[in-house]
Amino acid sequence: MWGYSIDYWGIVDYCCNTKNLYTMKKMIIDQAHSEIGFKVKHLMISTVKGNIGTFSGGVDEDGTVNVSMNLNSINTGNLDRDNHLKSADFFNVEEYPVMTFNGGMTEDMTSVVGEITIKGVTKQITLDVDYNGTSVDPWGNTKHGWEMTGSINRSDFGLTWNAPLETGGVLVSEEVKLNIDLQMMEVVEEMETMSAE
Numbered sequence: 001m002w003g004y005s006i007d008y009w010g011i012v013d014y015c016c017n018t019k020n021l022y023t024m025k026k027m028i029i030d031q032a033h034s035e036i037g038f039k040v041k042h043l044m045i046s047t048v049k050g051n052i053g054t055f056s057g058g059v060d061e062d063g064t065v066n067v068s069m070n071l072n073s074i075n076t077g078n079l080d081r082d083n084h085l086k087s088a089d090f091f092n093v094e095e096y097p098v099m100t101f102n103g104g105m106t107e108d109m110t111s112v113v114g115e116i117t118i119k120g121v122t123k124q125i126t127l128d129v130d131y132n133g134t135s136v137d138p139w140g141n142t143k144h145g146w147e148m149t150g151s152i153n154r155s156d157f158g159l160t161w162n163a164p165l166e167t168g169g170v171l172v173s174e175e176v177k178l179n180i181d182l183q184m185m186e187v188v189e190e191m192e193t194m195s196a197e
Helices: 008-016 080-086 187-197
Strands: 027-029 035-042 046-059 064-075 099-104 111-118 121-136 142-153 175-186
Touching: 046 080, 064 080, 080 187, 111 142
Parallel strands: none
Antiparallel strands: 027 046, 027 175, 035 046, 035 175, 046 064, 064 099, 099 111, 111 121, 121 142, 142 175
């Protein structure tokens, strides 16, 4: 299931201290060591990649996943293209600056099912999940690594701009592939107390 030899229940015991997913420890995304990436076909022959640079969220004890993404931080390595993506032709960030995902991890921890909201439109999606293990950083923080993949049809969210090609097809593919690498940090009581103050 994981692509390599790993003790499944060992993972769940560590994350949850039990074999019940719904007592998972609360975790927050470490943005500095995470990436929310995407890629689309261009001219039907090549791939353009990008990412969203500013985001926050995490996992609650009941397995609920919540992520908020600032679309003003979208980056494809080309300023003109980034500005076009932020315009009304695509995300219209002046009116819809934030993209959100709210969902939950399945009991076998192989996928996340939830609702993604883009440009005021909400659709259900499923992301495939690989758990990469856990480690403790030099400052004593317990971290967990996750990789998630999936795809959406951008037209479902009103991102319909395109241009036909003389050779057939369109300039930009409808399918947007998602590649997400998340490092999450367990939240300890002291951190929750400081956040509340």
